[in-house]
Amino acid sequence: MIVKSLDPRIERAALDDESKIGELNVHEHFETYEVFQQVKRGTHHQHVGNVHAPNAEMAMLFAKEQYCRRGAAVNLWVVATSNVYVTEYVDADIFETTEDKLYRDPNSYKVMDRINAYKARTSKV
Amino acid sequence: MEFTETHVEGLKELLYKMADDLLIIGHRNSEWTGLGPMLEEDIAFSSMAQDKVGQSLALFELLHELGESDPDTVAFTRNDNQFHCSQLVELPIGEYDFSMVRHFFFDHAEAIRFEMLANSVFEPLSMVARKFKGEIKYHTMHADIFMQKLAAGGEESFSRMQNSINETFGLALGMFEPGKYEEALIESGIFGGEAELQQRWLDKVVPLLESFGYVVPKVESTAPAFGGRNGIHTPHLQPLLDEMTEVFSIDPGADW
Numbered sequence: 001m002i003v004k005s006l007d008p009r010i011e012r013a014a015l016d017d018e019s020k021i022g023e024l025n026v027h028e029h030f031e032t033y034e035v036f037q038q039v040k041r042g043t044h045h046q047h048v049g050n051v052h053a054p055n056a057e058m059a060m061l062f063a064k065e066q067y068c069r070r071g072a073a074v075n076l077w078v079v080a081t082s083n084v085y086v087t088e089y090v091d092a093d094i095f096e097t098t099e100d101k102l103y104r105d106p107n108s109y110k111v112m113d114r115i116n117a118y119k120a121r122t123s124k125v
Numbered sequence: 126m127e128f129t130e131t132h133v134e135g136l137k138e139l140l141y142k143m144a145d146d147l148l149i150i151g152h153r154n155s156e157w158t159g160l161g162p163m164l165e166e167d168i169a170f171s172s173m174a175q176d177k178v179g180q181s182l183a184l185f186e187l188l189h190e191l192g193e194s195d196p197d198t199v200a201f202t203r204n205d206n207q208f209h210c211s212q213l214v215e216l217p218i219g220e221y222d223f224s225m226v227r228h229f230f231f232d233h234a235e236a237i238r239f240e241m242l243a244n245s246v247f248e249p250l251s252m253v254a255r256k257f258k259g260e261i262k263y264h265t266m267h268a269d270i271f272m273q274k275l276a277a278g279g280e281e282s283f284s285r286m287q288n289s290i291n292e293t294f295g296l297a298l299g300m301f302e303p304g305k306y307e308e309a310l311i312e313s314g315i316f317g318g319e320a321e322l323q324q325r326w327l328d329k330v331v332p333l334l335e336s337f338g339y340v341v342p343k344v345e346s347t348a349p350a351f352g353g354r355n356g357i358h359t360p361h362l363q364p365l366l367d368e369m370t371e372v373f374s375i376d377p378g379a380d381w
Contacts (some may be wrong), residue, residue: 030163050164059269062165064263067171 031080032060035067038075040120045077056080126249135306136247137191138209142304142354143238144184148200149362150178150231151177152369169267173228178258181285182251190249201373205363206356213296213350215362220252226289229268230297230330236261237325246314271332276337276357287339291317294342298323299350 013034030052034047048067053059059078068076128136143169154174161167193199209217213231218224239261244255275286301323310316331341352358374378 052163055274058274061267061270062169065169067163069172075217 030054033063034045034084035059035063035075036077036079037067038077039061039072040084041074043120045075045125050081051078053078128311128313129170130305131150132315133191133308134250134257135304135309135313136250136315137188137193138183138304138306140188140191140250142209142211144199145180145208146183146231146300146328147177147235149208149365150211150214150227151175152365153214153216153218157221165338170228173264173267176257176264180257182261187249187253197373197377198337200219201377202372203366205358205366208356208358208362208366209299209354210357210362211302211350211353213293213299213353215353215358215365216258216296217361220285222275222285222289223293225268226286228264229272229298229336230301231294232268233311233330234264234297234322234326237329238322241317241322241325244314245316248352250315259310263304265330272334272339273286276339283300283338290339291342295347296298296350298344298347299353301326302349302354304354332339350352 013045031054032050033053033056034050035048037048038045051059051062053062053068058079059080060076063078064073067073151174152331155171157172158167161170181200182196185193185199186355188199189195194202199285213227216223216227238259239254243251243258245251245254272286275282277283301319303319304310307318307320311318332340
């Protein structure tokens with residue numbers, strides 16, 4: 001059976017339910033790459049998402065259109081997700097801190113973040 | 126400088142073929158939307174197709190300033206024999222290998238054409254050429270990486286790409302069909318001409334393809350697919366136009 005559609009693109013695709021629908025096997029998908037975008041020179045690259053790609057160069061191509069097509073970037077990093085070393089959630093307790101270590105609380109840093117964000121908003125890119 | 130009537134006619138001819146090429150390739154490539162080989166590539170290829178239509182609009186606007194009808198009228202009310210696009214861009218999308226090879230050949234020619242026009246004495250055109258520099262750079266980067274990776278993607282991938290290169294090369298040479306006003310365009314400094322463009326294009330694409338491992342057909346033994354610039358088209362263009370102008374034909378005043 002050929003799929004009938006009012007959309008000419010679907011017609012052109014000649015979606016034939018016998019020949020076109022295959023089984024999806026393990027490892028049939030490309031691996032993922034994590035995408036880090038820098039919106040302004042000198043600022044941190046920030047994680048914005050990921051893309052599937054067969055290699056780093058294509059990951060860069062896809063990341064550009066996926067995450068930066070509205071122009072807000074000067075630089076991109078793509079890193080194979082498999083190259084990211086991660087902690088386990090069962091070890092989340094390593095991040096816990098006790099109340100008597102308030103001296104470690106970087107309150108002043110939080111203020112700096114806000115000052116920097118304000119600067120970024122008001123200065124020209 | 127003062128433009129003579131011949132210069133203006135030459136300029137219009139140049140703008141029409143560029144705008145028509147971009148409109149038609151944009152429309153063709155958008156036919157992949159929803160059918161791309163993978164989601165990310167679907168988005169990238171569709172987005173580039175949209176860029177092409179946007180670039181054509183900028184050129185139709187220049188034509189409007191030179192006294193031609195408004196962009197919508199020009200884009201949506203002509204028949205195939207009034208179009209000046211090359212036959213390369215009007216052919217159906219075929220399979221991804223053909224679409225990719227066409228994208229590679231076309232976009233490198235476009236990049237070089239815009240590079241040459243960035244110094245045009247017709248300032249509105251040089252401004253348009255400069256405006257799209259980054260956009261087109263991404264398009265050629267996309268084409269280069271795909272051509273390179275698919276050359277190295279195994280036997281089937283390589284032979285599909287190589288066959289498409291062989292079949293598309295003459296069509297691509299058709300892009301450089303000389304117009305009636307080549308000399309006027311060159312001596313006035315409006316545009317360096319199709320012959321120079323073709324040479325610069327060959328200097329760019331041949332070594333690139335060879336570095337990826339492909340064999341490029343010889344120019345001397347390839348018949349260029351001329352005709353498109355003079356309104357002679359394959360049977361594929363009119364159905365495309367019928368589809369493209371469907372909404373406009375129903376309601377020319379529609380806002381959308």
